[in-house]
Amino acid sequence: MTRSFEKVGVVGLGTMGAGIAEVFARAGLTVVGVEADHEALGRGRSNLESSTGRALAKGRLSEAEQAEILGRVTLTTSLEDLADADLVVEAIPEIMDFKRTLFTELDRICKSSAVLATNTSSLSVTEIAATTGRPGRVVGMHFFNPAPVMKLVEVVHTVVTEDGLAEEVAALARRLGKTPVSVGDRAGFVVNRLLLTYLNHAAVMLENGLATREGIDTAMKLGVGVPMGPFALLDLIGLDTSYEVMCVLFQETRDRRHAPAPILRELVTAGLLGRKSGAGFYNGEAPPTPPAAGKPTVTSVAVLGEGAEEFAARLGDAGFKATTPQAATRADAGATEDATEDADVVVALSHTPVIELAARLPHPRRLVGLHLVGDKLAEVASTVLTSPEATCAVEGLVKIVGRVPVHCKDRAEFVVDALLYPYLNDAVRMYDSGYAGMDDIDAAMKLGCGYPAGPFETIDTLGLETVRDGLRALYAEYRDPAFAPAPLLDQLVTAGVRSIRGLS
Ligand SMILES: NC(=O)c1ccc[n+]([C@@H]2O[C@H](COP(=O)([O-])OP(=O)(O)OC[C@H]3O[C@@H](n4cnc5c(N)ncnc54)[C@H](O)[C@@H]3O)[C@@H](O)[C@H]2O)c1
16 A cells, blocks of 8 residues: 655754755645754744745745745654654754664654655665664655755665655655655765765866866866866865765775865865855855966967867968878877977877877977867867977967867876766666666756766767777776776677667
8 A cells, every 4th residue: 555645754954954844845745844952943944934935035936825835834842743744854964873863763753654764965774774663664865955946856775675665755756846766775875976976086186186176177067068067066065075975985885986085184174165164175256267378379280180180270260380290190100290390389189198199209398189078178188298388389279269278187088088987987887786777877967966968878979989998098097996897888888789778
């Protein structure tokens, strides 16, 4: 028999709990909101009033509707008032001891058929469930911030969750106007596990000096179309929260990639927590736009590599003497050098490091690698031999052809692909482990992060072989096992499969 959820409790009316209570009340459910004490209850009430007040001011609610919604919420400081609730959602701070104590109490107070749910972002739902005498009726219901706006809810089941319960909770989420995705109980679930791992990787890249924080942010926004670059997003999420989630992930996996980047710990220790403290990776302002590169002082440019003709033609139109020596391969480096002898700079269009080519030229200081990404971005890679003047000149040339230059070191896959491919690989491993379905993972990343496409859609767009080969190059460069292509991806490429989503 399907459960009916009509009376729900929400414990903790802070950032998340107040929003969750509002979501339930808007859907017509009776809500009991519980806070720790009277002072916190006052804050909870004003959280609720100001959130619905904003909707009223924007014309999304009438006064009568606001009153009706607030009228469905009873506020209390006594957990005993949850005795006849059908469902209780907990949204108290992310501290296991607090949650365990609370669930022991809820288990004692709530009727035996009641479902107990946690809004935890990273803690083990299984461990929380185990503190109760009804572990089969304890699930995760992970809402996103702000709960009234964000459509995604991760419904987390454990190995002991009663059959059918996760689907009943998902049906409730749909009734609330949300899109539920079903996930197993692993630290970070889908969104935080994939997102924070990628953000942490960006922080490691920054520490390694691959590019600047502005460069990495710009590259990801323009190259992938994500709404915010990783450092602006880390500042928004909060560096302390991000650090904690990484610690929980690392504790579970012992995977080096989940070890929080030391720069996160340093910033957090210094009290630089991101927007909430006024400064983090950025100092409270919007990320500055990188300074415009000056007009290049060079007059002649040799362009090598795939797409050289078109690039050179654009430079020619802009008044430069641009040549495209054909002998751009390593084996023909001598011929390349002859052909580039007169050029002030040599641009090697490439998606792989250019140091080998540079090392064979008598004037390697002039050679700069250039990776065109999409139609807006150009990664400008300088090798250990490249002169600052040549790099600067190429940044200027890139602007002339209407692209934004992002300077980086000459490393496998440069910036965008080096961040993107491991994220895609993580998603494939996640799917292959049976943890969540492809459609759910795609939906979670689109709805939870505002990404234009989910990871599996992105893999299909880029091509499975391109992603696999990019991962192989990253693995060869960094020797990080996490960059080795997921066996499933490798096998699909070998089998000639064109669409990974065709499997789902
Ligand atoms: N903030 C986010 O963006 C976000 C997003 C998704 C999930 N979460 C998760 O939601 C939970 C709550 O996070 P938050 O950001 O809303 O925290 P918060 O600090 O804003 O709110 C927590 C509230 O719980 C109350 N509280 C503490 N102990 C209590 C108790 N024993 N009984 C009743 N109330 C109690 C506090 O007074 C406070 O109002 C955490 O598990 C967090 O990981 C947070």
